[in-house]
Amino acid sequence: MSFDNDGAALTIIEEIFRLFESKGKTSYLGEPISQLQHALQAANCALREHAPAHLVVAALLHDVGHLVEDLPEDIAGRGIDAKHEEIGHEWLSKRFGPEVYEPVRLHVAAKRYLCATDPEYLAKLSAASIQSLRLQGGPMTESDIRAFETSPFFRDAVQLRHWDDLAKVKDLETPGLEEFRGCLESAILNVAP
Numbered sequence: 001m002s003f004d005n006d007g008a009a010l011t012i013i014e015e016i017f018r019l020f021e022s023k024g025k026t027s028y029l030g031e032p033i034s035q036l037q038h039a040l041q042a043a044n045c046a047l048r049e050h051a052p053a054h055l056v057v058a059a060l061l062h063d064v065g066h067l068v069e070d071l072p073e074d075i076a077g078r079g080i081d082a083k084h085e086e087i088g089h090e091w092l093s094k095r096f097g098p099e100v101y102e103p104v105r106l107h108v109a110a111k112r113y114l115c116a117t118d119p120e121y122l123a124k125l126s127a128a129s130i131q132s133l134r135l136q137g138g139p140m141t142e143s144d145i146r147a148f149e150t151s152p153f154f155r156d157a158v159q160l161r162h163w164d165d166l167a168k169v170k171d172l173e174t175p176g177l178e179e180f181r182g183c184l185e186s187a188i189l190n191v192a193p
């Protein structure tokens with residue numbers, strides 16, 4: 001797929017919109033909101049903090065792995081780690097640059113990192129997130145922490161993780177998907193918004 005003209009950007013954006021239209025109503029894994037609401041809340045957190053377009057898009061699409069693979073809503077409850085961050089990374093890497101797909105790939109590692117380095121973070125995790133943490137390998141070890149901090153996308157992944165955790169509020173008003181079209185275009189074409 002080519003990323004070098006507006007036509008390609010439009011096609012990818014329509015594909016993303018269709019994906020949310022068809023799968024976005026499924027519930028967000030053990031939380032009281034839908035996948036679409038979760039994505040919009042995360043992206044809106046990024047927008048409110050004046051994050052660059054590629055991180056707004058990473059926030060919007062950080063759980064796209066759940067949408068493209070038709071993973072069961074209660075998959076963590078069945079004791080299975082769906083590796084949705086790897087599925088999302090694979091899907092995004094065909095459509096965006098590493099500044100989008102690497103923070104997405106690392107957003108589960110960022111949770112394991114924060115659980116190991118920030119006791120307050122661990123104390124505030126939702127019940128569903130604690131359940132999936134066990135399946136994801138639990139808090140990082142000392143050597144995992146050091147290795148993770150060398151990643152050029154480490155800070156973006158931690159930031160994305162915070163938006164992810166904030167994006168679980170029932171009935172919160174957010175802008176709709178259309179509000180993020182400009183950020184999607186910028187990220188696909190890899191230009192400043």
Ligand SMILES: [Fe+2]
Nearest residue numbers: 038062063164
């Ligand atoms: Fe999420």
